[in-house]
Structure formats: structure tokens, C-alpha cells
Amino acid sequence: MGRSSPPFLYGPPSSNSFYGPTDRPFNPKAVTEASWTRPQPKPKQKGPYVSFDRHPDSYSNLPDGVSRWTPMSPSTKGRVLYGRKVQLGLRLLALLGALGSLFCAIVIKNVAVSIIWIIRVGPIVAILHTLYGTYHLCRSPVTRPAGSQASYMVFAATLDLGLVPYYVFSAYIAYKRITNNAYHWSTLLSADASITDKIAHSTFILSIVNGSFHLISLCISVWLAIIFRHISQLPPDLNPLEDNLTARPHKRNKSEISEKHLSRSTIASATSMEDPLIGPARNVPFMHTRNKSSEDASMTRLSHLFHLYLFHLSLNTPSWPITTSERRRNRLWQMLTRTKLGKSLVTFLTELNA
Structure with missing residues (x-):
């Protein structure tokens, strides 16, 4: 009788494989799947981040921490x-x-x-x-x-x-x-x-x-x-003859620093109000916005008078009750017609309306 082989479900492993029997098979999406994972968070620094009691020049990159140049005397x-x-x-x-x-x-x-x-x-x-x-x-x-x-x-x-x-x-x-x-x-x-x-x-x-x-x-x-x-x-940076460029200023206390900060802040003060960075807004009359910008102030006043005259004509057939604004305009028209110049303007506008 012939020899019988065990009923294996899979064939024998290949002898030319590049990985061992316990290694994972080749995955063409390994790089893509690895990019999906979140990176490990960086360890948080403990202690102060900036030391205000240390001069910035003291962080020089020196091998032994000692400079090979000896500064000269300030005198x-x-x-x-x-x-x-x-x-x-x-x-x-x-x-x-x-x-x-x-x-x-x-x-x-x-x-x-x-x-x-x-x-x-x-x-x-x-x-x-x-x-x-x-x-x-x-x-x-x-x-x-x-x-x-x-x-x-x-x-x-x-x-x-x-x-x-x-x-x-x-x-x-x-x-x-x-x-x-x-x-x-x-x-x-x-x-x-x-x-x-x-x-x-x-x-x-x-x-x-x-x-x-x-x-x-x-x-x-x-x-x-x-x-x-x-x-x-x-x-x-160690030249004593150019101390205006290389000299280190004295250490200031907190009151001087806060005073300098407030002096340079953007808080409104008397000086900032006197000399603002942005000038005040231009006040343009309302009637000037309705007309051409090339018209001068005299033309604007004449336009006001013309509107007052039209309002006076509308008072001949007033609508009841009369509002407060209409009363003010009526008073203004009466004061205008009392003057000599106002009477001449009324005559001119009346002839113009006729």
C-alpha cells in the first residue's frame, strides 16, 4: 500500500521566502497605515521656560562654559x-x-x-x-x-x-x-x-x-x-572703545519695566488724544451727499433754503396733526422771512416757482 500524507490545508512553505515563519507577510499598505497613527506627544517641559534673571548673552555655545577671551577693564x-x-x-x-x-x-x-x-x-x-x-x-x-x-x-x-x-x-x-x-x-x-x-x-x-x-x-x-x-x-563685541554698542545695560527693577511698558502701550492717554494716529472722521453734510461733491457751501445753503420754501408751500395744505419737526421748520421760515436777505430770496424763489 502507498504511503499516505497528512491532510494539510495549505501547501508546504516556500524555501525562497525572505521572512521567517513567525514574521508578518508583506503588506504593501504598511506605510499608509503607519501614517494614520497619531504621533507620540512631546514631553512637556517642567520649570520656567524663560529666565529673566539671566542675560541672553550667557547662553553662548561654549564647550567648557568659559570664554577664551578676557574682557578688558571698563576704564x-x-x-x-x-x-x-x-x-x-x-x-x-x-x-x-x-x-x-x-x-x-x-x-x-x-x-x-x-x-x-x-x-x-x-x-x-x-x-x-x-x-x-x-x-x-x-x-x-x-x-x-x-x-x-x-x-x-x-x-x-x-x-x-x-x-x-x-x-x-x-x-x-x-x-x-x-x-x-x-x-x-x-x-x-x-x-x-x-x-x-x-x-x-x-x-x-x-x-x-x-x-x-x-x-x-x-x-x-x-x-x-x-x-x-x-x-x-x-x-x-568686546571692543571697549565702542561701549555704546557692546555695553550691557544695568538691570532694571520691575517698576521701571512696567512704567516703560505703560508708556509704550496703546492705552489712550492725553498725548495720544492730542496726536492720534488716525485723524477724526470728516463730517459731510447730509445734503452734500445728495448733490455733487464739487458743489461748495453756498450751493448747499441755497439748497436748504429751497427745501424750506417747498416746505412753506406745503404748509398751505397741512396735514393734521402738525408734528414737532414741522413746527420747527415753520419757525425757521418765519425767522428767515423777517430779514432783508431772506425776503429777497423768498421773492426770487417765488418767481422761480411761478
Whole structure:
């Protein structure tokens, strides 16, 4: 006898299926059915949503929570402005001193060419240097970048350092002339020895004073160069020279905030009533709306008179009882006919009606 197989309702599972015996079969509408399901609600945040006791800039995205830039002192701007003013005064004084030294160097004669030109070169360079320095220091420090300011301060300090030896040499030559009458100076002004002594004394004093001015300016230029160099390495929001853009306002109390809010609110006040955003509505007479808008007020008054006249004609056959409005119109007509102008108008309208 042949072997019998169990009476299975379905055939054997396919050996090439892409899913296991316990997996769900392929559903072509799985994506559509999944879109019907509602998304899970987001968890509600606990605690305050906004902290009013924390500055908005404190939420910066920093890895360790510490900024790598150290803010400069709030008094940096005042010190920079004060230092620039002091240096501007020194530049002006050095300019006057350089002009005096150049005058003394020009009138001196009977001196070796090499020596006299060494004495003259210093004041000439100092005049050019102080002229541009005065122009630079008269401007605001914000008009130029901090890096450019630092570069100029280094350049100015270099020139100041180079001019000091020239003035020292001029003072030494003038001192030798005063004490030992060396080099046998004479002047273009006069051959008198007293004039030559005065020129020598002036050259000596001016050389010492000008050298002192440039030495002090050298120290200030170095200090300003360091400050501007430090500012150039900071981000723009930490520039102490532009505190009007980067300074954080003081914390205000609740009363000041509420007062400012009320001052800017849309609640009607005396000021808002005096100067409203939308002007008052135009009052157009009723009869003006019935006529053409091009008619003036005189034509409107004439139209009123004409209507009063028609009403007066209708009073000849009044309807009883007479209403209050009709009585008022009758009184108005009687008052109008008592005047001379009213009588002439009534005559004109009567002739027009005839």
C-alpha cells in the first residue's frame, strides 16, 4: 500500500521566502497605515521656560562654559582717550619746538657742513612727524581699526626713538659752544657775539625740551600700541572703545519695566488724544451727499433754503396733526422771512416757482 500524507490545508512553505515563519507577510499598505497613527506627544517641559534673571548673552555655545577671551577693564576707553589727549598736546608743543630748532639751525653759520645738516635734519623730520601725529590724534580712535592704530603707534614710537639722539647731539654741540666757544659760531642775523650766544642758548634749551617731549611721547606710544594690539585680538563685541554698542545695560527693577511698558502701550492717554494716529472722521453734510461733491457751501445753503420754501408751500395744505419737526421748520421760515436777505430770496424763489 502507498504511503499516505497528512491532510494539510495549505501547501508546504516556500524555501525562497525572505521572512521567517513567525514574521508578518508583506503588506504593501504598511506605510499608509503607519501614517494614520497619531504621533507620540512631546514631553512637556517642567520649570520656567524663560529666565529673566539671566542675560541672553550667557547662553553662548561654549564647550567648557568659559570664554577664551578676557574682557578688558571698563576704564580702558577713558584711559585711551586721556592718553591720546596728552599725546596730542605733546605733539603740538614738539611742533613748536621743532620750528624753533629749525630756525636756530638755519641762522647758524661757520660750522662744518656735516654737523649743521645733522642739526637741521632732526627738526625737519620732527615737523613732518608731529604734523601727521596731530592730524591722527585729532580723529576719533574708532574711525580706524585697532590693528591700524597699533601699527601707527609702533611707527610713531620708532620715530620718537630716532629723533631723541638728534636732539641730544644738537644739545651737546650747543653746550660746547656756550662753555668753550668751540666751532666759532656766527649767525646770519648779526655778527654780534651776544646774538650768537642767545642762539646757542636757545638751541641748547630747545634741544633738551624737544628731546623730553619725544621721550614722553615714546612711552605713551608704546603703551597705546600694546592697548590697541590687545583690542585687535578681541572679538568685535568686546571692543571697549565702542561701549555704546557692546555695553550691557544695568538691570532694571520691575517698576521701571512696567512704567516703560505703560508708556509704550496703546492705552489712550492725553498725548495720544492730542496726536492720534488716525485723524477724526470728516463730517459731510447730509445734503452734500445728495448733490455733487464739487458743489461748495453756498450751493448747499441755497439748497436748504429751497427745501424750506417747498416746505412753506406745503404748509398751505397741512396735514393734521402738525408734528414737532414741522413746527420747527415753520419757525425757521418765519425767522428767515423777517430779514432783508431772506425776503429777497423768498421773492426770487417765488418767481422761480411761478
